[in-house]
Amino acid sequence: MSDETPNPDKDLSAQNLPGQRGDHGEEVRVQRGMFGAQSGGDTSGYGGLVRSIRLPGPATRPYGGWFDEVADELEGALEEQGLLPSSAIEKTVVDRGELTFHVEREHLVRTARTLRDDPALRFELCTGVSGVHYPHDKGRELHAVYHLRSLTHGRTIRLEVSAPDTDPRIPSLVAVYPTNDWHERETYDFFGIVFDGHPALTRIMMPDDWQGHPQRKDYPLGGIAVEYKGAQIPAPDQRRSYS
Amino acid sequence: MTTPHASPRETTEGAVYTVTGGDWDEVVRSAAKADDERIVVNMGPQHPSTHGVLRLILEIDGETVTEARCGIGYLHTGIEKNLEYRTWTQGTTFVTRMDYLTSFYNETAYCLGVEKLLGITDQIPDRASVIRVLLMELNRLSSHLVCIATGGMELGATTIMIYGFRDREMILDLYELITGLRMNHAYIRPGGLAQDLPPGAVDAVREFVKTMKKNLPEYDKLATGNPIFKARMQDVGYLDLTGCMALGATGPILRSAGLPHDLRKTDPYCGYEEYDFEVPTADTCDSYGRFLIRLEEMRQSLRIVEQCLDRLEPGAVMVADKKIAWPAQLALGTDGLGNSLDHIKKIMGTSMEALIHHFKLVTEGFRVPPGQAYAAVESPKGELGAHVVSDGGTRPYRVHFRDPSFTNLQAMAAMCEGGQVADVIVAVASIDPVMGGVDR
């Protein structure tokens, strides 16, 4: 992809290393200090460090390779159905050779159905949903990430949908991709995302009477301190961290 | 409801009540009137004929399964959450324990994801990629051997189980020689490998290929044409292409429906495009077809292993970037532990900076630029994908594994309903789920 117009989102050279991204991309949180010391006892010299954590932001055309083709086809197909592409697709991110469509949740099912059925797109296989929790990304804390694979064209894309913590609802894709049945149950179990329209949204991994959704960032790891001869090692989430 | 309470009857053990009246009479009457034999059977989560701690809930009418459901989560280990509290390199130690029969695939998928995030995919040395492929293909052999062995055992064929474990032992010996461990290796690391092949490894693998070529036909002789085996497996666990695509089934299940989809061909990684091998398929959509595919895949894996050995050239097994590669070549000290003596001499005696660098890299780890990546490999069970998210820190922000066992197990209901109870076991064995991967 080096022969195309320079695109800062795709560039993997040294200027993309953390701290050197500048104001590019999308801020998800601000990191202060370095060693997790909050009480002012940090004498490392890193206590005053302020670093903003930025995920790759929206890309500009051309995306490069077959990405433009897929984006054009998807936008065209959505328009045919009378849906303005800009209202369904919040933004398109091209990063590390992968194409991501951030889709508005109310249009997720229609977008997925289009991606599956349109002859030029044909993303027949959904490899399930993965939840990600960004507690500091206000208004869009919970993300559901779908990877779609087209066996016909040999392509993989990613759909990302976000929902606020106060209203953790995302429409279910089970009607389009029945394989998402267990995957959505798992994401509900671990993140508390409610998939509207799922035939039986119950816990799948944890016991039915479990409290909370254990893989959210605000849920502790739940480890216990380990005793040794003359010493005690705190649980992994209680130790000093560098990030 | 007006019937009197049951009157007590005195016995030597105390009063005994015989319950009559109320709802119970209706239940008994209706049960007596109903001429079907519908019962709900719970199998597991601890049962000899299931792969690990799988729970099956079957509604059966006589011998026919009318409804089948899975209960999973009995081996949920929270590995994905644990990863978030360890460095990127330590992550391999956790992912290798997910699907413990396909350790090298878990490690490779995870490392490919991390390397994609780091942007060093092109810098992985050839030797590292070849050794990864070599180990993955050996792993395919050992995983399929366990599948065939335990699958046979569940049919009551103990001989094939002894055969399978006999051959698997030889592969475990190779693992032990190369990585130091029989299982759960953590040998493939972000950036390359933990260390190079030890002396004698290539010869040992060659010797193994020779033996295995002699042993593989024994499975054919024992099972392929065996009438009992065929009677139990043919047309059992039927799932056609439509069903596979809808349920997201991949691996031997998808290929038994006739679609030659294999990520090694369609979306190559680790240089698979340069190897010469075939993707076997069947058109029977049943357990027997899957068994034949597994046998053929083992032969193809042996072919790839041989090509790997020819392709091995001396060189580095870790990226050149000193900010990612651990500085030392691990070597066994006299105490049975430890690091290369030359390296220790250098960092302790001559270079303070090297010592600091080593310490920082091992305890703190390297930083990975923010973003997300998805890397998928073709594991023996299907598409194994790793969704890796970084927030720029020294630890993963979120790692999610799309495990093929988890997805394929959803097909259990479609394969079993309408069949016989005994066929449920065959169908589940042909899915080859490993609960460590399903529950993670």
Next chain:
Amino acid sequence: MGLEEKLPSGFLLTTVEQAAGWVRKASVFPATFGLACCAIEMMTTGAGRYDLARFGMEVFRGSPRQADLMIVAGRVSQKMAPVLRQVYDQMPNPKWVISMGVCASSGGMFNNYAIVQGVDHIVPVDIYLPGCPPRPEMLIDAILKLHQKIQTSKLGVNAEEAAREAEEAALKALPTIELKGLLR
């Protein structure tokens, strides 16, 4: 437990103890309690190369009611814990438990919300077997150690006495954190 528990203590009981221990140790029937990675090594131990049949133990019982040894092979999750206890309760006395692997023994590397930090929170454990997973040789060693234990186990009043002594010793034992000296 049967008649042997009712014998008066003394010479007769010790002789019966020896005989019973000898008979019991030679016919241990393990229940299949494979959970994770360790279960594969447990199966390997039963297969050709390591051949548990040499110790009269190759027949793994599917039903806990026919078994007297439970090899807890692998990590025990919070969801599995009640099942494990139920299987244990269904086993007839006398019964023994081997906790195979670090996950079963102490939670191991999975110090988190999902895993029970040591199966001894749920069932009494006779032999702790470290390793991740332990090699088949280690499992065989653990089984031989268990055989020794079975051989020397007491009956009737002697058993009660032994249990009382063990409890007293355990009450007097120092907590790990207060132990001094070298690690061993």
